[in-house]
Amino acid sequence: MSLSQDIKHKTIELGFDLFGVAEASPIDAEQAEIFTEWLKSGFAGQMAYMHRNLQKRLDPAVLLENAQSVIVVGLNYTPPKQKSKPPYSAAPAGKIAGYAQYEDYHSFIKERLYKLLDFIKSLAGPSVKARVCVDSVPIAERAMAVRAGLGFIGKNHMLINPELGCRIFLGEIVTDLKLPSTGGPINADCSGCRKCLDACPTGALRSDGQFDAGVCVNYLTIEYKGHIPPELAGKIGDRLFGCEECVDVCPYQKNTPACGNRQFKFYRDRARIDLQEILSLDAETFEAKFADSPIKRVGLEGLKRNARICLANITHSA
Ligand code: B12
Ligand code: SF4
Ligand code: SF4
Structure with missing residues (x-):
């Protein structure tokens, strides 16, 4: 097996559903424009952190010196079907979004990405440089996932995988290791739907x-x-x-x-x-x-x- 296949195999063994590799070059100009326009229009609200580290977010090679590849993983978080109806209660209750019915995905994914990184180092050598990212690191995760061929961006702005849908958490390892990119055209889109x-x-x-x-x-x-x-x-x-x-x-x-x-x-x-x-x-x-x-x-x-x-x-x- 090639190094890339070994890494993919380990990713699945660690419990992820999707694996891909994107070249660590700046995000496409069109997407960079979507992002900067979004900031300019004030659509980030109080999230001041979205205005910081702009160059890192637009280019993984600024995030990690000499970055060559971005390994992108996906974890399906579609909740299990309820086996039976919950007992009736007249007490007023508030809804919790599906993702928050799980344990915190940040630590869960991060822990497994560090294991994946140890595995990569055991094969490619301890000098491999890498940065593990989940959500809070300034990297355009959806843009990288599209580039790695994991799905397309829907009108709901989610990364959608044609088989697994939109409920997919993303995580990345940005590395100076050169791996073959996996991207390719996705035969699915939002046409005719709103x-x-x-x-x-x-x-x-x-x-x-x-x-x-x-x-x-x-x-x-x-x-x-x-x-x-x-x-x-x-x-x-x-x-x-x-x-x-x-x-x-x-x-x-x-x-x-x-x-x-x-x-x-x-x-x-x-x-x-x-x-x-x-x-x-x-x-x-x-x-x-x-x-x-x-x-x-x-x-x-x-x-x-x-x-x-x-x-x-x-x-x-x-
Ligand atoms: C800030 C943030 C939020 C903000 C703003 C969301 C937003 N849509 O911008 C708030 C708090 C509202 C939020 C909500 C949610 N979030 Co959030 N969030 C982020 C964060 C930290 C940054 C997103 C960002 O940069 N926004 C700015 C916009 C402009 O960027 P963008 O949406 O990523 O779009 C990029 C590309 O998709 C592309 N693009 C955008 N539109 C289009 C359209 C077309 C046609 C094309 C080709 C490209 C394209 O250009 C952009 C720049 O690269 C990311 C983690 C990260 N580091 O990326 C998680 C992240 C996007 N969130 C995530 C999740 C799961 C959610 C929620 C579903 C939470 C929930 N309830 O379960 C909701 C979904 C809301 C929604 N419909 O987007 C996941 C998304 C996974 C996925 N499958 O897409 C991420 C990736 C976290 C993760 N590690 O899994 N989030
Ligand atoms: S964008 Fe999606 S998550 Fe945000 S308010 Fe609208 S329906 Fe809800
Ligand atoms: S337009 Fe339809 S297919 Fe596209 S993201 Fe929205 S609901 Fe999904």
């Missing part, structure tokens, strides 16, 4: 194709600090943490297999959470309950803010 645009509760998926993160429910309920203006709070509905409407309605998501990685912990009881229970949590219980969950990112006060918004919206619509 279900995600129609389903978006806030208009974050704009009809001009831009993404206004500042009104996306994920941003509002997770990233946004402070008081959410009433006109936006009203559109959050009963979404306590995150939103996935634009993913749920996507036809590419219809027959996708559930996440097959048994080590990626899934909490069946987290699809909906009792809102009064959230309001009565103290700091210690919050930390203990959500220690390994993406939910901890919003903090206790942020989660309580969201719970109050959901309660007001539920009461208003009753």
Whole structure:
């Protein structure tokens, strides 16, 4: 087997669903323009970190000196089908986005990418230079995934794999090791569909194709600090943490297999959470309950803010 095939084999053995390699050159000019326009238009909202390290985000060789290749992996996070209906409860509850019903994907993926890197070094030598990336590192993950042939960018702005759909977490190893690129044309697109645009509760998926993160429910309920203006709070509905409407309605998501990685912990009881229970949590219980969950990112006060918004919206619509 070639080095590349060995790495692919190990990637799958570590529990990832997708593997690809992209050349570590600057992202395509068209995508760089989409990104800089997005920043200029103010669509990053309060996410100041998106304005930092722009050159690194546009070019992996700035992120890692002499970078040659970007290994891109994907982890399918389609939640398992509920075996039975959850017991009926009259208590008002808030929805949790599917990805947050799992343990925190950042640490899960990072741990496995470091194992993959150890494996690569055991084959190619300890002097291999590399940078492991998951989400928070300034690299254009979707652009790299497209280049590696993992899928296409849908109108919902997700990287869509024709077989696995949109619920795919991405991770990368940027390295100075030269590996053959895997990209190629993807025979799938969004033509004739606009279900995600129609389903978006806030208009974050704009009809001009831009993404206004500042009104996306994920941003509002997770990233946004402070008081959410009433006109936006009203559109959050009963979404306590995150939103996935634009993913749920996507036809590419219809027959996708559930996440097959048994080590990626899934909490069946987290699809909906009792809102009064959230309001009565103290700091210690919050930390203990959500220690390994993406939910901890919003903090206790942020989660309580969201719970109050959901309660007001539920009461208003009753
Ligand atoms: C900031 C951020 C957010 C922000 C803004 C989202 C956004 N759409 O920009 C908020 C908080 C709202 C958010 C929400 C979510 N996020 Co987020 N987020 C990021 C982060 C850190 C940066 C994204 C970014 O650069 N945005 C700016 C825009 C301009 O860039 P972009 O969307 O990546 O687009 C690039 C290319 O796709 C291309 N492009 C864009 N549009 C088009 C159109 C066409 C036709 C073409 C050809 C190319 C193209 O150009 C851009 C520049 O390269 C990335 C991690 C990373 N380091 O990349 C994760 C990431 C994009 N998020 C992810 C996820 C899972 C989510 C959520 C689904 C969370 C959830 N609820 O489960 C939602 C989905 C919302 C959505 N529909 O996009 C995954 C996406 C995986 C995937 N399959 O696409 C990433 C890659 C994290 C990861 N490691 O898995 N996120
Ligand atoms: S996650 Fe929700 S609010 Fe954000 S773009 Fe998708 S449908 Fe719209
Ligand atoms: S819902 Fe339709 S338009 Fe939106 S991403 Fe999926 S296929 Fe494309």
